[in-house]
Amino acid sequence: MIIEQETIMTSPYLERAQAWCIALRTLMNYPAYALPFHTTAWCSSSPRDVSQALELTQVAADKGSDLVHVAFALDVDEPLGVSLAVRQGADVAWIPDVHLYAADEKAPLELLAGDRRWFIGPRSFLTSAKLPPKHRRARGEEIAWRRWQHAAAIEAPRKLEGALWVPPGGTFKDAISHERLKIAA
Template sequence: MTHPYIKTGQSWSFALAILLGYPIGKPARHTISFSSSGPRDDEKDLHLAGVALEAQRDFVHLTFADLEATEPSEIGMALLGVDRVHWLPNVRLFAAGDRAPLEMLHGDRRWRIDERNQLVSHKLPARHLIPRGEQVAWQRLRKMAAALADLEVVDGKLIKLGDTYRDAHDLANLKIAA
């Protein structure tokens, strides 16, 4: 048995990946990893950036306030740059419509997953569209996460603070110690 916190993180991460339009399973061009954790600080942000660099993937990360939280309190992205990893905290979700793929807003940029499975940025949508788009995005994400609440992710990994990507533990092998 694993802690319900792990299932919550998995269902929300998987729901976000689906709604962003990332392919399910192991795509031939696997460029983005989705992850979750408890509260973050500078040390944990640097660790996630290091994991992204080692894995050579961008990361979309959901932060939960504590082990009992039912939804994420923050979303961030670790994006591979030419010479560094950029950490973008406090990303906002946006949907251009009820069926449009979700996008992520940060600063003056709008991020989406393109046809090559990579995160690309564009200018923000019109300012007057953002509040409604954020509301729609969160409604859809909550609904999808609830639908996936019993999901068992087969190849999920746990990377402890300080561990490398190669040191990741298979979630299927983790057990709660009484």
């Protein structure tokens, strides 16, 4: 089983997932440079059920960052969905089924969930506010998806340094760098 997981993590799946995560990070206007304390992290994996979502909330708590999670299936080239693990005081909330939104062709991407929209705000923190007007959401979601697809295609050859793999059931302290995974394979 571990060999299969390492094969998955060193395959084109990893590069494809990383390209989509980098593209989303870029389109949300999170800084490309390393912040002294990253306030938000982007991660990818297969879709999460409730117990697996708890593992990601623990990673968010251990890391001290909010997580934007992009879900993939092995045999699909595009993400299946986006979700969030957001720190709220001493707890971390799991927010599934997030929709991407862009107010226009040049606006940063935002994430719509429930009755809130999430965006990168001042000091690069994941920030929430009320939803955009309902009559603008469908068009804004179309714009966001198209821009994300285009950006992911451009990012495909680019790799983000410092990317980590957290083994299933592991915590952030169990993380292994992508570079080490490739050497081991």
